[in-house]
Amino acid sequence: MRVAVITDSTAYIPDSYREEKNIHMVPLNVVIGNDSYQEEIDISTEEFYQKVREVEDFPKTSQPSIGLITEKLNELAKDYDQAIFITLSSGISGTFQSIVTAQSMVEGMEIFPFDSEISCMAQGFYVLEAADLAQNGEDAQTIMSRLHEIKESLRAYFMVDDLSHLHRGGRLNGAQALLGSMLQVKPILHFEDTKIVPYEKIRTKKKALKRIFELFEEDASTGVPIRATVIHANREAEAEEIKQELETRFDNVEISVSYFGPVIGTHLGEGSLGMGWYKKSGSAR
Ligand code: MYR
Structure with missing residues (x-):
């Protein structure tokens, strides 16, 4: 089984880890003034804290579009049989729900959405464990049960x-x-x-x-x-x-x-x- 591990940008896993561990990422968006950015792609964290000081309005955020999510999943479906998508908490963003919706729009790859019920590197912990297990050849069902075990502690x-x-x-x-x-x-x-x-x-x-x-x-x-x-x-x-x-x-x-x-x-x-x-x-x- 070839298992893809995907997360959203709010796990804030540095590029070097994403590359080394073969972790795929879909970004959320931040709007500052009149400009919209995909975080971790068109704006770094340093640039963000600098820019928000320069504009009067508070920034705003939005979840990734269904279009972007299905595009990413369809691309991965060419190389993988299963995918685990680990998102930030469903109680603070609609991202998890969008992955659930996108499940039926992708063919040829079984998708397992996982609601981390948290965000940032605490979400990243799940992602890093999932990536290690996927690299060791485990299937998605085994990886999902380890993720649920992590949730307990x-x-x-x-x-x-x-x-x-x-x-x-x-x-x-x-x-x-x-x-x-x-x-x-x-x-x-x-x-x-x-x-x-x-x-x-x-x-x-x-x-x-x-x-x-x-x-x-x-x-x-x-x-x-x-x-x-x-x-x-x-x-x-x-x-x-x-x-x-x-x-x-x-x-x-x-x-x-x-x-x-x-x-x-x-x-x-x-x-x-x-x-x-x-x-x-x-x-x-
Ligand atoms: C969206 O627009 O869909 C994203 C909304 C993100 C809300 C973030 C709320 C704060 C989360 C704190 C996480 C702390 C983790 C240790």
Whole structure:
């Protein structure tokens, strides 16, 4: 069985990995001022954070068109028998639903849509595992069951500098809990049933970060092998510092620094920070 692994751009898997691991990608779009860009193709993350400072209007995002998705899948159908399409959470974007719709429009390749129920490198974890398994010759059914197994231990928490971006884009659920104090709090956010909700209401960034480390420690201190990522919106130095600190504390953790790119950065705003991780034990590798 030849299995293609495809994801959308919001997994933010660097080009070099995509090439090395044969990962295919369909981009989401970001509109800044009058210009529309396919992220990770016509605009880099650095350019995005620079450009948004230069225009008055807030950027907007959109999912890939059905046309683009079916074009990509039809192209892959020439070389593959099965395809696993790993998307950002269905509760924050219509991308997953579009893949489900596109399934019936592609012939000659069996398509398995997978809703990561998260985004960014936490979504990327699924993609990287799927790509390794596909390269080892596993079929799509085996890979899908490993992805469901990963979901059981995957956790991700994040915080934003300014809640108004999420609120404006309509991607913050359960915001009533924060009303009246929107600008004063730095809540820890996470995903529940595919949607973003506050996890804990905390007043300062320092305390919020400390709490995220505590949550991480609950899993890391068990000693099982963990793959983790620190995700930042244009705060690379800070993210590197966190990575180094965690690396010195836990030798069972493999940790990377990753980023909130243009589409996710539009909804979170510059300065956001997050962490994602999962237990590697049980890995098919
Ligand atoms: C679209 O226009 O379809 C894309 C909408 C993307 C909404 C993004 C909301 C923030 C997601 C935060 C992910 C944090 C992962 C750790």
